[in-house]
Amino acid sequence: MIRVGIVDEQPVTLQGIRFALEQAEDITVIVAATTLQQLDASTLDVLLVDADLVGGLPFTALVDLMSSYARAVVTSSAGFGPQIQTCLAAGAVGHLDKASELGRFAEAVRTVMARGRLEASQPPSPTLGLSTREHAVLSAIADGLTHGQIARRLGISQSTVDTYVKRARAKLNVANKAELTRAMVAGPRGRRA
Template identity: 40%
Template sequence: MSHTLKIAVVEHHSLVRRGMASLLSGLPIVELVAVVAEPADLSPALPRPDVVVLGPSPDSEHSLEVVVDHLAGVGKVLVVADFTRPLVASALRAGAFGCVTRDGGEDELIHALTTVARGGVHVSPALTHRLHAELRTPSMSAPGLLAHREVETLRWVAAGLTHRQIARRMGLTEATVSTYVKRIRNKLAVGNKADLTRKAIELGLGPGDSHALPDGRPGSGVRV
């Protein structure tokens, strides 16, 4: 790739953040457009980066999937993490273009950046066995993959409510409900509302399921 890569770094650990900034700023192909601790610290006015390098905080109130989904609207996301939990498949499903371990070398990081910037996908060789195992785990396509609020949203969709009606019942904005539905479709690999409803019924979340939310009950849980 001949043009300069615009890179934004979002890394919660201060020492790692400084080290990554030092490494990347020394590369002639890289232009650092932001180096911040949290996604919320990114300025809306910054130039659109080719790649957002994300070092997720273990103390974040939001899941990695939610953070990746948010940052995917900023630029192509490359996750750099320990991956101590099965998160590789979920990060990719949420919209990440790459996953690199923290103990990977500089050469791999640079290769991952250029691959992701071109629109390719890079997964560290050290993570391929984990990714394969995650993809073979049945729970990855079951309700366990969905966050609590996503399960709640899916139940209301299956009950035939519009996004506006769901928003009122759950105390959310209509835009947030639309984001949840988009995320659910990506996670469950379904297209239209009819397919989504059929999938909800398959998972035991349809309107006739005994675990479904009773009509008129307000949503619960943490708002995002």
């Protein structure tokens, strides 16, 4: 039996996904909750988690959450956007649109158990939604360069480097340089062991 947890802030959606999964003979729903606090990571094989519940978390907290579960799949009704890209970068193993046919939920759980990943509805951007320059600046930061060294390397001013870093922090929802470096090192499909 595949042990599944579902977390969604909308009770109707939560019960609909639960109903769909309970129709499968090889899947058992261990917990269906409206908050993350109601989960016990040790009892689950797969977690289906609403992107709206985790979207506001700092990147490092999101990485910690995703790495607590062997397989976390992010669900959303807003399509594939920066929030989903960030969740995948933090270690989620896939994305599933809430508008999917009910049978798709059980199929997704089985796929994740068999392959370890669920192909995204759209491929994640290798740059996590960053511009080319933002990505170049963050890659240099991950390599240990200072803002001054980056400015000289790229032929731009240090204040421009600072602007790129500020924009990237906002896009990745990170508060400091350590979280920013961690986001870049993890990459779009990065996952802590």
